[in-house]
Amino acid sequence: MKVPPLAVGVGGGLLLVLLLAPATGSALGSLAAARADEAKATAAAAQRPPGPLVAQGLGAGDDPDLLAERIRRRAHDAGVLIEQLRASAGEGGLVRVHLAVSGSEKAVVALADGVERDAVLLRFTRWEITPAQGGSVRLTGDAVAAKR
Template sequence: MNRATLIAGVAGGLAAGALLAPATGTALGKLERARTAAAGARAAAHAPARAAVPLTAAGLRAPGGNEAAAAAALAQRVKRLAADGGVLVEQAARVPGGEGLVRLRLRLSGPDKAVVALADRIEREAPLLRFASWQVSALAGGGLRVEGEAVAAWR
């Protein structure tokens, strides 16, 4: 190896390094942004679940600290109101309600005026309980049957 070849090789290497420097800087910048995004995603994945936001005001929520307790309390309330009005509760069962909600499948029957009055009391009085779906059918002797699903917020 002579001196001219060595100088040409060093000069060529420096020229190639100078030409590749912008591309290397861009790649390193993209790598840094990708690492930052990955760290943010890991932090979000390991972060505690967000705080439960109340769906309704405290006075309108179903009593109980969870869905099962709220469903039991609401079923008891419906049965008490039905007994006061002379209406038969054929079914008061909990069905999946969603996050912060409790859902009851109700089947009520009795004299027409009493059933209508009971449905009105269920929806008007606190805690807030609304029929999401319902169906009314006539029974023999002037009676009614109301079947439906009622929804309330427990959180």
């Protein structure tokens, strides 16, 4: 007796379904657990009042000009020329700073490192160091600092 090809295909498909059923069930169970965890985390985040962005004493304050003055003072102490320095209040409790400074490579890198390591939490989001005239370098970049 000859078995029709359709019966062989159906039989093979049913056998494959039986073999893959446990793996599919565990994957669907993991998906349901992950969705439940996500729902719990979303609910918990919605209930918490927003806290400060940074710890006490690490904020830039409410006045962007004070942050600009702090950077100016550091640059002056390091012997670095400030070509541009613009600080402005950004959205979401941030202060945005755009700066362009030039000087010896060692002094410019030390200034950038010192600004980021300062007690005020300030981080460069974009920066570029390029050669300038007379063997000096120019640092241009944008940074953000958290207000209180």
